[in-house]
Amino acid sequence: MADILLSGMQPTGETGRLHLGNYEGALKNWVKLQNGGKYDMYCCIVDWHFLTSGYNETEGLKNSVKELAIDYLSAGLDPTKSAIFVQSEVKEHAELHLLFSMITPTSWLERVPSYKEKADELGLDSYGFLGYPLLQAADILVYQANAVPVGKDQLPHIELTREVARRFNYIYGDLFPEPDGLLTPFAVVRGTDGRKMSKSYGNDIKMADSDEDTTAKLKKMFTDPEKLRKGDPGRPEICPVYSLHQIYNANHEEVIEPCKSGKLGCVDCKMNLAENLNKAMMPVRQKRVEIEKDIDKVRSMLKDGADRARAKASQTMSEVRKAMKIDW
Numbered sequence: 064m065a066d067i068l069l070s071g072m073q074p075t076g077e078t079g080r081l082h083l084g085n086y087e088g089a090l091k092n093w094v095k096l097q098n099g100g101k102y103d104m105y106c107c108i109v110d111w112h113f114l115t116s117g118y119n120e121t122e123g124l125k126n127s128v129k130e131l132a133i134d135y136l137s138a139g140l141d142p143t144k145s146a147i148f149v150q151s152e153v154k155e156h157a158e159l160h161l162l163f164s165m166i167t168p169t170s171w172l173e174r175v176p177s178y179k180e181k182a183d184e185l186g187l188d189s190y191g192f193l194g195y196p197l198l199q200a201a202d203i204l205v206y207q208a209n210a211v212p213v214g215k216d217q218l219p220h221i222e223l224t225r226e227v228a229r230r231f232n233y234i235y236g237d238l239f240p241e242p243d244g245l246l247t248p249f250a251v252v253r254g255t256d257g258r259k260m261s262k263s264y265g266n267d268i269k270m271a272d273s274d275e276d277t278t279a280k281l282k283k284m285f286t287d288p289e290k291l292r293k294g295d296p297g298r299p300e301i302c303p304v305y306s307l308h309q310i311y312n313a314n315h316e317e318v319i320e321p322c323k324s325g326k327l328g329c330v331d332c333k334m335n336l337a338e339n340l341n342k343a344m345m346p347v348r349q350k351r352v353e354i355e356k357d358i359d360k361v362r363s364m365l366k367d368g369a370d371r372a373r374a375k376a377s378q379t380m381s382e383v384r385k386a387m388k389i390d391w
């Protein structure tokens with residue numbers, strides 16, 4: 064039997080659209096894993112997780128779920144291969160979360176790094192927010208997944224998932240695998256201000272941005288601060304524009320010497336990058352345009368994905384109830 068892989072992303076922000084950091088750092092890898100044929104894949108849009116912090120800003124939620132689904136599809140996730148679905152359409156996640164809450168000491172949740180910090184930063188003290196990583200454990204284990212593709216920041220959540228699986232197995236008998244976090248082999252994508260690309264920094268380029276918008280954003284991008292005009296020598300190794308060249312320009316090494324000598328100006332360098340980046344994103348962006356022509360199809364794809372996910376999740380839950388002696 065193939066291994067099972069569960070991946071998830073939260074629909075956030077008003078548009079829900081993903082940026083190049085999400086694409087390069089996560090989605091592209093998911094597509095590769097999907098096409099590698101080694102896994103049965105479940106790709107979840109975790110709208111309940113959104114509520115743990117966004118409970119009072121749900122006006123844009125439906126739209127943002129839809130946009131996220133379109134980003135998934137335009138990146139190459141294929142509903143004939145992967146079950147793509149919305150978390151809240153598979154209620155089994157909630158049941159397993161509840162049952163896990165019975166066996167999980169609150170101290171396990173309180174000590175998850177980022178919990179205290181985020182709780183203070185966002186002013187959150189709800190029961191649901193504390194349970195965020197436990198809900199994530201339920202997302203993963205309700206499919207009895209063996210693997211979860213994640214960024215480094217998510218490893219503590221995977222560790223908690225393993226601990227919960229172990230504790231359940233210890234109390235009620237072996238039912239859950241201890242899933243591995245598959246770290247995405249990719250460096251940080253830098254945003255237009257040179258920091259890590261992030262929606263909350265407002266420094267991002269969206270997968271769905273038009274060529275024109277992309278070029279305009281790149282024009283404003285930070286460069287080597289000591290290279291003020293053409294003629295000044297630059298340092299590609301610290302320049303955020305160059306870091307994007309390394310991803311999108313197959314001939315990026317040709318930029319190094321002219322930058323260092325000053326022959327190349329930053330404006331030309333950015334235009335060269337824009338051309339390469341827009342070319343690389345063209346298939347993804349064209350696919351989005353196609354998908355947007357038939358939004359009803361996206362809806363029915365998500366329904367179908369939820370049905371397939373539920374088939375597996377409900378099977379797990381029967382076993383869980385039986386193991387816990389609550390199978391009436």
Ligand code: TRP
Nearest residue numbers: 069070071072073109112199202
């Ligand atoms: N916490 C994850 C993030 O912020 C989102 C998530 C929720 C998730 N459930 C998941 C990721 C299950 C992987 C598997 O990115």
Ligand code: SF4
Nearest residue numbers: 297302304322329332
């Ligand atoms: Fe950066 Fe290019 Fe300017 Fe060099 S020429 S500093 S690599 S933008």
